[in-house]
Amino acid sequence: MSLRLVQELAGHDDRVWSVAWRPGGGPSVLASCSGDKTVRIWEHSPGASPSSATWVCKAVLDSAHTRTVRQCEWCPAGKLLATASFDSTLGMYEKIGTEISFIASFEGHENEVKSVAWNSSGSLLASCSRDKSVWIWEVLPGHEFECVSVLNGHSQDVKMVTWHPSRDILVSASYDNSIKVWAEDIDGDDWRCVQTLAAPGRGHTSTVWGISFNATGDRMVSCSDDLTLMVWDTSADCVSTSADGVAPWKHLTTISGYHDRTIFSVHWSRVNGLIASGAGDDCIRVFDELRDNVSTLPGEGLSYAMVLKQEKAHSSDVNCVRWHPKEPRLLASAGDDGVVKIWELVGGDLPLLSNESLPYDPHG
């Protein structure tokens, strides 16, 4: 298996921090955000394949922020784009037809906002900041937004937030080396931290930079400055849960020995089940679960191995890697070199997710 460079998208005047594929139907659209305070929208020629080198920059969005835009995310319906900025605000753009306009700005965080994330239904937004807090916002009719909760708990800068693919469970990663799981109280009164995944015991020993859920939401992978990826599992199926409705997460396995620089980004494809990582050594790596042992019971002897390493993917740190939400072979990356790259996975049998969630099957 190898990565073929589809196209290099240049244009940003500063490092690119993050990329986001637009969900929903229609031609593929990619948003990227940068230290140059803008968000760029890229599209390929209509009618052409997204894996053809026909991508162009369709728009440069510069009204929202006065400082670096650190992350951008489309809502699940693909109509809204939320942005997180070092200017301590969140921004919101709306796409109507071919026009994208700036519609709202949210204040609240005290300093640099590091991440923004939509829940699976698009009804909630989460953000986190160097001010150590995680905020949850509700999307009201008419694109109004209201703060639902301000969550303290992390003792340092919170680097990333991401939602479970189907349930309203939020996970955050921090400079304090921990991962926190947040959920709403059963009586709907407020949100609180229901679990902290940290040392002592199984946990990262340095800054956790990113987390990503698998397609079914029973596993997640985290990446860290401690040079490892950790895979976490809720071994309980979604039906049996604890009193507050959230099954506890357990450490499943640590993927170590492959990275020798900070891993800044990790993304678990919802389409092909592979895990991609972007690191400070300019490389993109892809990992897959080892499936050779048919008689392995679920959870036993489970491990992941690297199936691909793309050296010099960027000429500097890779800040973000994101699999396409539909195309099984497409991957986008963003780097400190100010460039966005689109890649295509070539060769190899892709473990396309069909019945991957089935456990040991005696009939093969």
Added chain:
Amino acid sequence: MRDRDDEEEEDIFDSVVNLEGSHLQQGFDDGFRDGVAAGKEEGREVGLKTGFELGEEIGFYRGCCDVWKAAIEKDANAFFSARAQRNVRQFDEQLISYPLLNPQDERLQDLVDTIRAKFRAIMSMLSIHLDYEGYPKPNLTDDASF
């Protein structure tokens, strides 16, 4: 050579032989005594300062909360969404139960963090921004650039 029975008898040379040791001990004792006194004084000052600052901050929140409660009572839905009203009620409860008069309470710091978070949430819900001089600003030297 002395045997054990002689230990209690003072040796006339003891004070000379142990001169350095006894000076050291005396110096230590003097220093310790002065240190305890100075420490107590400084501790009292720091306690006064911290207590005042905490009291001032809680008092500020109390004042804001009272104004909001009064506004809600007067005309509930004018500026306060259902969520905002619920949060003001929660804020009120948190302030009432804050152990202001018990400096030994371990939860003092955590509870004030919760109150601060609730205050910021309510400010966001009401789309206002209030700053007062005593409000602690986050550390500016943290790793801002990533």
